[in-house]
Amino acid sequence: NAGVTQTPKFQVLKTGQSMTLQCAQDMNHEYMSWYRQDPGMGLRLIHYSVGAGITDQGEVPNGYNVSRSTTEDFPLRLLSAAPSQTSVYFCASSPRQGDQPQHFGDGTRLSIL
Amino acid sequence: DQQVKQNSPSLSVQEGRISILNCDYTNSMFDYFLWYKKYPAEGPTFLISISSIKDKNEDGRFTVFLNKSAKHLSLHIVPSQPGDSAVYFCAASLMNRDDKIIFGKGTRLHILP
Numbered sequence: 001n002a003g004v005t006q007t008p009k010f011q012v013l014k015t016g017q018s019m020t021l022q023c024a025q026d027m028n029h030e031y032m033s034w035y036r037q038d039p040g041m042g043l044r045l046i047h048y049s050v051g052a053g054i055t056d057q058g059e060v061p062n063g064y065n066v067s068r069s070t071t072e073d074f075p076l077r078l079l080s081a082a083p084s085q086t087s088v089y090f091c092a093s094s095p096r097q098g099d100q101p102q103h104f105g106d107g108t109r110l111s112i113l
Numbered sequence: 114d115q116q117v118k119q120n121s122p123s124l125s126v127q128e129g130r131i132s133i134l135n136c137d138y139t140n141s142m143f144d145y146f147l148w149y150k151k152y153p154a155e156g157p158t159f160l161i162s163i164s165s166i167k168d169k170n171e172d173g174r175f176t177v178f179l180n181k182s183a184k185h186l187s188l189h190i191v192p193s194q195p196g197d198s199a200v201y202f203c204a205a206s207l208m209n210r211d212d213k214i215i216f217g218k219g220t221r222l223h224i225l226p
Contacts, residue, residue, distance in 0.1 A: 041218055048212050101162065102211065103159075
């Protein structure tokens, strides 16, 4: 049982480049979310999805896009990377919205030069 | 404006003694509180939670206490073990609203031999 799988684990980008952070879960969870964690900060919600085809913005959505075409996958896209997006990104899932706690992936460490 | 505050960035405790991690919140609407534990290069993992209708919840060596009037909760670990060395995040949310969960900045716990 893999749980929540995030790829890649590390990535270095140049300013202006685009990339997609992948997140997949094999628990048939309806609710999925993306967080970023910056030094000295708690986790902050970027985007979330309550089911396939449904997404919504969290606390810090600017600069990021998401889609949810399947229950399993919830990719996070950076269209034009900026140094301010240097962070560690965590994907999480739970059976349904409101079903705490969430299960987290191991994160993607992203550096934007 | 931090809605969830963990005022101690780090804490060192002798193995076998009690570890007490503290968390304060400002929004009286929060009605569900969680503690997550995080090891380096891994995602947060759920530890223990408490709803606002209770003032104590216990799970093995871990106990969470909630003081609603003071808007304060604490996590007690007894006895502390080397494997407890990690970063602990306090989180507060509205029941059934994962998109409203707010994380504290975390407290790094060092268990000394």
